[in-house]
Amino acid sequence: MIYITRKEHFNAAHKLFHSEWSEEKNLEVFGKCANPNWHGHNYYLFVTVKGEVNPDTGYTVNLKELSTIIRVHITDKLDHKNLNLDVDFMKNRMPTTENVAIAIWEQLDAHIQKLGGMLHCIKLCETDNNYVEYFGGS
Amino acid sequence: MIYITRKEHFNAAHKLFHSEWSEEKNLEVFGKCANPNWHGHNYYLFVTVKGEVNPDTGYTVNLKELSTIIRVHITDKLDHKNLNLDVDFMKNRMPTTENVAIAIWEQLDAHIQKLGGMLHCIKLCETDNNYVEYFGGS
Amino acid sequence: MIYITRKEHFNAAHKLFHSEWSEEKNLEVFGKCANPNWHGHNYYLFVTVKGEVNPDTGYTVNLKELSTIIRVHITDKLDHKNLNLDVDFMKNRMPTTENVAIAIWEQLDAHIQKLGGMLHCIKLCETDNNYVEYFGGS
Amino acid sequence: MIYITRKEHFNAAHKLFHSEWSEEKNLEVFGKCANPNWHGHNYYLFVTVKGEVNPDTGYTVNLKELSTIIRVHITDKLDHKNLNLDVDFMKNRMPTTENVAIAIWEQLDAHIQKLGGMLHCIKLCETDNNYVEYFGGS
Amino acid sequence: MIYITRKEHFNAAHKLFHSEWSEEKNLEVFGKCANPNWHGHNYYLFVTVKGEVNPDTGYTVNLKELSTIIRVHITDKLDHKNLNLDVDFMKNRMPTTENVAIAIWEQLDAHIQKLGGMLHCIKLCETDNNYVEYFGGS
Amino acid sequence: MIYITRKEHFNAAHKLFHSEWSEEKNLEVFGKCANPNWHGHNYYLFVTVKGEVNPDTGYTVNLKELSTIIRVHITDKLDHKNLNLDVDFMKNRMPTTENVAIAIWEQLDAHIQKLGGMLHCIKLCETDNNYVEYFGGS
Numbered sequence: 135m136i137y138i139t140r141k142e143h144f145n146a147a148h149k150l151f152h153s154e155w156s157e158e159k160n161l162e163v164f165g166k167c168a169n170p171n172w173h174g175h176n177y178y179l180f181v182t183v184k185g186e187v188n189p190d191t192g193y194t195v196n197l198k199e200l201s202t203i204i205r206v207h208i209t210d211k212l213d214h215k216n217l218n219l220d221v222d223f224m225k226n227r228m229p230t231t232e233n234v235a236i237a238i239w240e241q242l243d244a245h246i247q248k249l250g251g252m253l254h255c256i257k258l259c260e261t262d263n264n265y266v267e268y269f270g271g272s
Numbered sequence: 273m274i275y276i277t278r279k280e281h282f283n284a285a286h287k288l289f290h291s292e293w294s295e296e297k298n299l300e301v302f303g304k305c306a307n308p309n310w311h312g313h314n315y316y317l318f319v320t321v322k323g324e325v326n327p328d329t330g331y332t333v334n335l336k337e338l339s340t341i342i343r344v345h346i347t348d349k350l351d352h353k354n355l356n357l358d359v360d361f362m363k364n365r366m367p368t369t370e371n372v373a374i375a376i377w378e379q380l381d382a383h384i385q386k387l388g389g390m391l392h393c394i395k396l397c398e399t400d401n402n403y404v405e406y407f408g409g410s
Numbered sequence: 411m412i413y414i415t416r417k418e419h420f421n422a423a424h425k426l427f428h429s430e431w432s433e434e435k436n437l438e439v440f441g442k443c444a445n446p447n448w449h450g451h452n453y454y455l456f457v458t459v460k461g462e463v464n465p466d467t468g469y470t471v472n473l474k475e476l477s478t479i480i481r482v483h484i485t486d487k488l489d490h491k492n493l494n495l496d497v498d499f500m501k502n503r504m505p506t507t508e509n510v511a512i513a514i515w516e517q518l519d520a521h522i523q524k525l526g527g528m529l530h531c532i533k534l535c536e537t538d539n540n541y542v543e544y545f546g547g548s
Numbered sequence: 549m550i551y552i553t554r555k556e557h558f559n560a561a562h563k564l565f566h567s568e569w570s571e572e573k574n575l576e577v578f579g580k581c582a583n584p585n586w587h588g589h590n591y592y593l594f595v596t597v598k599g600e601v602n603p604d605t606g607y608t609v610n611l612k613e614l615s616t617i618i619r620v621h622i623t624d625k626l627d628h629k630n631l632n633l634d635v636d637f638m639k640n641r642m643p644t645t646e647n648v649a650i651a652i653w654e655q656l657d658a659h660i661q662k663l664g665g666m667l668h669c670i671k672l673c674e675t676d677n678n679y680v681e682y683f684g685g686s
Numbered sequence: 687m688i689y690i691t692r693k694e695h696f697n698a699a700h701k702l703f704h705s706e707w708s709e710e711k712n713l714e715v716f717g718k719c720a721n722p723n724w725h726g727h728n729y730y731l732f733v734t735v736k737g738e739v740n741p742d743t744g745y746t747v748n749l750k751e752l753s754t755i756i757r758v759h760i761t762d763k764l765d766h767k768n769l770n771l772d773v774d775f776m777k778n779r780m781p782t783t784e785n786v787a788i789a790i791w792e793q794l795d796a797h798i799q800k801l802g803g804m805l806h807c808i809k810l811c812e813t814d815n816n817y818v819e820y821f822g823g824s
Numbered sequence: 825m826i827y828i829t830r831k832e833h834f835n836a837a838h839k840l841f842h843s844e845w846s847e848e849k850n851l852e853v854f855g856k857c858a859n860p861n862w863h864g865h866n867y868y869l870f871v872t873v874k875g876e877v878n879p880d881t882g883y884t885v886n887l888k889e890l891s892t893i894i895r896v897h898i899t900d901k902l903d904h905k906n907l908n909l910d911v912d913f914m915k916n917r918m919p920t921t922e923n924v925a926i927a928i929w930e931q932l933d934a935h936i937q938k939l940g941g942m943l944h945c946i947k948l949c950e951t952d953n954n955y956v957e958y959f960g961g962s
Contacts, residue, residue: 136646137681145399147285147310152466163467165474166352172285173352174312176399182681187650190566191577192642197678198579214304214311228468232412236463261283261314264473267413267458274922275957290742301743303750320957325926328842329853330918335954336855366744370688374739402749405689405734421951423837423862428604439605441612442904448837449904450864452951490856490863504606508550512601537835537866540611543551543596559813561699561724580766586699587766588726590813628718628725675697675728704880715881717888780882784826788877816887819827819872 137254138194139182142204144213147174148229151218172216177234178259179208181242183251195251203245208238231258231266239268275392276332277320280342282351285312286367289356310354315372316397317346319380321389333389341383346376369396369404377406413530414470415458418480420489423450424505427494448492453510454535455484457518459527471527479521484514507534507542515544551668552608553596556618558627561588562643565632586630591648592673593622595656599665609665617659622652645672645680653682689806690746691734694756696765699726700781703770724768729786730811731760733794735803747803755797760790783810783818791820827944828884829872832894834903837864838919841908862906867924868949869898871932873941885941893935898928921948921956929958 149172150164160168167173181204185194211221217229223241227233235258246253259265287310288302298306305311319342323332349359355367361379365371373396384391397403425448426440436444443449457480461470487497493505499517503509511534522529535541563586564578574582581587595618599608625635631643637655641647649672660667673679701724702716712720719725733756737746763773769781775793779785787810798805811817839862840854850858857863871894875884901911907919913931917923925948936943949955 135683136649137683138646139679139681141677143400145311145313147312150468163472169352169354169358171354171357172310172312173283173354174285174310175283176314187644187646192564192644192647194646194680196577214307216307216309216311219309220307230463230468232414232463232470233468235412262281263417265415266470267415269411269413273959274925275959276922277955277957279953288744301748325920325922330840330920330923332922332956334853368739368744370690370739370746371744373688401693403691404746405691407687407689419952421863421865423864426606439610445904445906445910447906447909448862448864449835449906450837450862451835452866490859492859492861492863495861496859506601506606508552508601508608509606511550538833539555541553542608543553545549545551557814559725559727561726583766583768583772585768585771586724586726587697587768588699588724589697590728628721630721630723630725633723634721676695702882715886782877782882784828784877784884785882787826815831817829818884819829821825821827 135184136187136194137182137184138197138251139180140197140200140204142179142181142201142209143177144179144209144215145174145176146212146215146217147172148217149173150228150230152228172218175260177212179204179238180255180257180259181246181253182255182257183246183249184254185251195246195249199249200246200251203242203249207241207245231260231264232268234258235266235268239270243270273322274325274332275320275322276335276389277318278335278338278342280317280319280339280347281315282317282347282353283312283314284350284353284355285310286355287311288366288368290366310356313398315350317342317376318393318395318397319384319391320393320395321384321387322392323389333384333387337387338384338389341380341387345379345383369398369402370406372396373404373406377408381408411460412463412470413458413460414473414527415456416473416476416480418455418457418477418485419453420455420485420491421450421452422488422491422493423448424493425449426504426506428504448494451536453488455480455514456531456533456535457522457529458531458533459522459525460530461527471522471525475525476522476527479518479525483517483521507536507540508544510534511542511544515546519546549598550601550608551596551598552611552665553594554611554614554618556593556595556615556623557591558593558623558629559588559590560626560629560631561586562631563587564642564644566642586632589674591626592679593618593652594669594671594673595660595667596669596671597660597663597665598668609660609663613663614660614665617656617663621655621659645674645678646682648672649680649682653684657684687736688739688746689734689736690749690803691732692749692752692756694731694733694753694761695729696731696761696767697726697728698764698767698769699724700769701725702780702782704780727812729764731756731790732807732809732811733798733805734807734809735798735801736806737803747798747801751801752798752803755794755801759793759797783812783816784820786810787818787820791822795822825874826877826884827872827874828887828941829870830887830890830894832869832871832891832899833867834869834899834905835864835866836902836905836907837862838907839863840918840920842918862908865950867902869894869928870945870947870949871936871943872945872947873936873939874944875941885936885939889939890936890941893932893939897931897935921950921954922958924948925956925958929960933960
């Protein structure tokens, strides 16, 4: 078993804001992240796949194919977008780093199995100072 | 003469969109940056000040005071904000990296003279792959 | 379960020196790190907390509160300090990266439980070329 | 138990090319990496060792000795070399990041046991955008 | 006047070897870089263009167009290639970082003028520890 | 003319403290940096040399020789040392980043001329957030 990781990125806007809460409560819980007119980030995404090394190719999965899957299913939908408004798979989900990472896992999991590997970890960095790692739901 | 640089950062939303142009022309010129619902970035700001070294302190300017000036006049106004909508000194200016850098110079220049140094360069990084440097208008 | 990490830093002096050993033995074991007049580092600290995602906030723990806990209990006590002389919780402990990481775990563990998460890992980087990870004592 | 990591690097040439396949098939599987005249990378290698902290020294293993072991057995053999042609322990192995990481594990494992630690992970970064982690064969 | 920089990268093989010199002299001058079977690097290229800010777009040059020019004229020709053997504009030039940077300037200069900017600097990083900057020949 | 830069590093302790001032004044001017028991940093040093490219070698200066000069005259004297107490060329100089950069210039200037280049810039980074650049005294 070996683990291979591909790094991708996307730049997106979001806000953290609970529509059923008062502005005061939103500010108390989410601070500056509740700014009504949005803010944004350069997100860095690390997708780790585990599998056996193919004896002919020396590859676990083909990184070019992995990169294409991430682009089609994730970064084309998130890059230069608003995570609250523009993304089908984020509808009705607070776009915290945690929830975006979990949603990315859900989008990628089946596609990576078709590549012949198993999704091991989604690591999502929102700033240089904080990131989230998700290893699946079981 | 010596040059001292302080790095700060802010996370903001923006879009590049000319209100007098059609959506087609905006897309043609600005591409994904014209997304109506905004996108955003982690911006890194490098403020370079030049001056003489004070023989008593060994300082050109006091970095703590420089950092406070940048916070009060720049990052408190830009961090977790929308560069098109929320920032007084960006009103009626297309928020490209170039224009934000020039506006930051204008905001900081006089304050840095009061510190005893001369503003030399505003370097503003929008992503890991592009940045702008502005050395003033003369 | 999800894992969230906050990065902080502190700049400190230390030396590696065993008072019961000769200077020769100290030099043999600790090399340049035994320099009597100290040396120092920019330390980078990564605190990883694991927990469930709160369905209302989308947060595992509130990063602002986590950051405050790290500041009060760790970085206020270590930043711009001497790890051999100035830090209560490092008394009588050789300030290697290993021992500082373990001591930070001991200081933080209970406070992070009060936040609603579980401390998962203390990662401490002493230079660009070496770091330590501690996952607790059990 | 604690985990300590040492980072080293080497610059090498390689190509991914299966001698029993046609040029077309090589291109299809390996893309640009099959270029007959080679290409190359700055590789970053992270060697993680786990062990107990020695109560006298505060060390898990002596990093200077670990660094020497990595230099003698790995980087002296790989740095400024051709991974397909110049390296004894890569003979008849496709030099993908996966296979180089596994080969490094095999070279280092016994030597690190003599240091008093256990090899935990070989992480090998081929570019800023992809890396492999290997935790041994069992 | 403002300066805008685009970062690109390419991975290539090369060796430093003077065909009219003995192997001893090559080794004496170029050290490990003279390895007959090549070695390689991940090169990072920073292209800095200077110009006026267009009042309509807020752009100095369009970064997408700049990126395309660099891809067509530089990285498509250098990426996953051998700098001694595969690159038309490096024929009969020792592929040191200096000479590659100068050759890139010569390839890009006229094309960047057509974009409406002036090429200001080619910065080429061969490793994390050394890089070259070229500001043109005059 | 071309500019070539070599990056080196050293880890050192220091404090900023004026012996003729009260403790209060030292604290007011230097803040946490005045801690009596020292603190320290991982310093990164960038030495930029300018010169002509040698038509035979393609080198401006030989980086291996440049690196040796920096090691002998600078990093061997500063690494794992106390900048206030252990360094001959820092005697009676407040070890601010500015003064250390100027002192490094003075130590290196003549030696780099013997290599056949001209010292252009000393860039010294004390933390990720601040650095100094010195281009010589004239």
